[in-house]
Amino acid sequence: MRIAIAADHGGFALKAQMVEQLRAEGHVVLDLGTHSAERSDYPDFARAVGLALQEGRAERGILICGSGVGATVAANKMRGIRACVCHDTYSAHQGVEHDDMNVLVLGGRVIGIALAMEIARAFLGARFSNAEPYLSRLRKVQQMEDDLKH
Ligand code: RB5
Numbered sequence: 001m002r003i004a005i006a007a008d009h010g011g012f013a014l015k016a017q018m019v020e021q022l023r024a025e026g027h028v029v030l031d032l033g034t035h036s037a038e039r040s041d042y043p044d045f046a047r048a049v050g051l052a053l054q055e056g057r058a059e060r061g062i063l064i065c066g067s068g069v070g071a072t073v074a075a076n077k078m079r080g081i082r083a084c085v086c087h088d089t090y091s092a093h094q095g096v097e098h099d100d101m102n103v104l105v106l107g108g109r110v111i112g113i114a115l116a117m118e119i120a121r122a123f124l125g126a127r128f129s130n131a132e133p134y135l136s137r138l139r140k141v142q143q144m145e146d147d148l149k150h
Contacts, residue, residue, distance in 0.1 A: 001124055004052035004061045006032035006045035008071070011064025011108035013037070014116055018062065021117055027124070030058055046074035050081045053102060060124060061103035068107035075103050079145055087111055089122040096126035098134050099141075 003022060007015035012034055022029050032048040034040045042065040049061040061083070063071040068085030075083035083103035086092040087110060095101035104123040106116055128134070 001060060002028045002030070002058045003124070004030045004032055004049045004058035005063075006034070006049050006061075007064035007108060008034060008040045008042040008045055008066070009037055010042075010066025011071075011106065014106065014108040014111075014113060015064050017113045018064075018116060018120065021113070022120065025121075042070040043074040046071050046083075047078070049103060050075055050078035054078065054080055059102075062120060062123075063103055063105045064108045065105075066107060066109040068105045068110065072105045075105065082141070086119055086123070087115070089119055092119045092122040093126035096123060097129050098137075100128040100134075100138050 005015060005019060019029050019031050030052055032052065033045060046063055049063050052058040053061055063075060063083065065071040072083050072085045075081050081103055082099060082101045083105050084095055084101050085105040085107065086095060087107065092104060104120060106119065
């Protein structure tokens, strides 16, 4: 799968390990930074991953900040982006199957590489069910997005 991944300084170390492992598992990984442990701002990386999805350069996104919270809040401000911090495998696949989650967010200060990869595999291996009642719920979410004034 084509994956866009990015992290701030709080997720930089975990991202480096995940990029390597995801590539070793055959994924095409677009690494959108950060590329050093220097302090950086999570909204910049949420925007970069969101744009990659909106422009069709990636099918799924992975974002990492310290807790996973800031990147989740920021990513969900973008049209068509459904991001959630998941630190368990059940939420990671069910979030795709029921809610069409397209960005997995992780906390680099919360979990380690082994669990992060199990969660990523659950997320990447899942597909949206495309059946009711999930479809009509998704349409309601999309309507809320369309109702936003710009
Ligand atoms: C950075 O120190 C930290 O605030 C950020 O990575 C993230 O945890 C925000 O939610």
